[in-house]
Amino acid sequence: MAKPILITGASSGIGYALARVCAAHRHDLVLVARREDRLLGLKAELEATHGVQVLTYRGDLTDADTRQQFFDWTQGQGIVPYALVNNAGFGDLTPFAESSWDKQNAMLQLNIVALTHLTRLYLPAMIAQGQGRILNVASTAAFLPGAYMAVYYASKAFVLSFTEAIATELEGTGVTATTLCPGPTQSEFAERAEIKDAKLFETAGNLPTSADVAIYGYAAMEKGERTAVHGTVNQMLSLATRLLPRKKLAAITRDIQKPA
Numbered sequence: 001m002a003k004p005i006l007i008t009g010a011s012s013g014i015g016y017a018l019a020r021v022c023a024a025h026r027h028d029l030v031l032v033a034r035r036e037d038r039l040l041g042l043k044a045e046l047e048a049t050h051g052v053q054v055l056t057y058r059g060d061l062t063d064a065d066t067r068q069q070f071f072d073w074t075q076g077q078g079i080v081p082y083a084l085v086n087n088a089g090f091g092d093l094t095p096f097a098e099s100s101w102d103k104q105n106a107m108l109q110l111n112i113v114a115l116t117h118l119t120r121l122y123l124p125a126m127i128a129q130g131q132g133r134i135l136n137v138a139s140t141a142a143f144l145p146g147a148y149m150a151v152y153y154a155s156k157a158f159v160l161s162f163t164e165a166i167a168t169e170l171e172g173t174g175v176t177a178t179t180l181c182p183g184p185t186q187s188e189f190a191e192r193a194e195i196k197d198a199k200l201f202e203t204a205g206n207l208p209t210s211a212d213v214a215i216y217g218y219a220a221m222e223k224g225e226r227t228a229v230h231g232t233v234n235q236m237l238s239l240a241t242r243l244l245p246r247k248k249l250a251a252i253t254r255d256i257q258k259p260a
């Protein structure tokens, strides 16, 4: 495969859009998600439009065995990724004390453990080949505590901290690690997180598309940027979180996100 890029969560939203951007830049692709029909539709489109090779893998990345099997499957085909895009993730708007533990646990497994595990599995070969890119999708949620989405915000804080740390470890190896921090973006995220009607998404007005975020994220990854916050307003807000007390930040998210 030519400079292959592995993308998790490529069946909708930002991952789907990233696959299109990567294919337009002539990368072969390995796409992972649970909805294989979506992946196969995207494969057909990208192979026809860009002449790239696209492999698909149906799997639930909350499961450690599935992650290992996916890695072994790519190893078996001799694939050393040029880039690993850990994009799959989801949120849940709910008071923590009333939340489903199974859902919170799945979120931790996907947003944190799968991202960390896949990075650990693929990084050694990327370092050995002397070039590569890790793109970990966090969120502007990484910069503050988020009432009523406590686990989600905390998971994204992990992604930011983890990726910043390995980016430093990777200096001089030819491999870079970038954290992409989108703000609210058009995708299936809000509906799945049951925040369609939350004030945050109500008041956000014309949200950027997943394609907007994907174009920005791909460019940041290619430049080897450490942290890439999408959008000027989000960049200003993420800087402002450094100035306010964290208790105040949590109260702001409470007022914006309190479920009806």
Ligand SMILES: NC(=O)c1ccc[n+]([C@@H]2O[C@H](COP(=O)([O-])OP(=O)(O)OC[C@H]3O[C@@H](n4cnc5c(N)ncnc54)[C@H](OP(=O)(O)O)[C@@H]3O)[C@@H](O)[C@H]2O)c1
Pocket (backbone or CB within 6 Å): 008, 009, 010, 011, 012, 013, 014, 015, 032, 033, 034, 035, 036, 059, 060, 061, 062, 087, 088, 089, 090, 091, 110, 137, 138, 139, 140, 181, 182, 183, 184, 185, 186, 187, 188, 189, 190, 192, 210
């Ligand atoms: N949209 C926003 O407002 C926003 C803002 C900031 C950050 N983000 C982050 O952006 C990333 C992409 O989200 P999105 O907005 O594009 O949402 P989305 O449209 O819901 O896409 C999520 C993707 O993750 C995949 N996925 C979910 N659970 C999975 C599992 N157990 N195993 C494998 N794949 C799984 C889904 O595929 P299947 O269901 O087919 O498995 C889908 O392809 C997430 O990490 C999210 O936290 C989103």
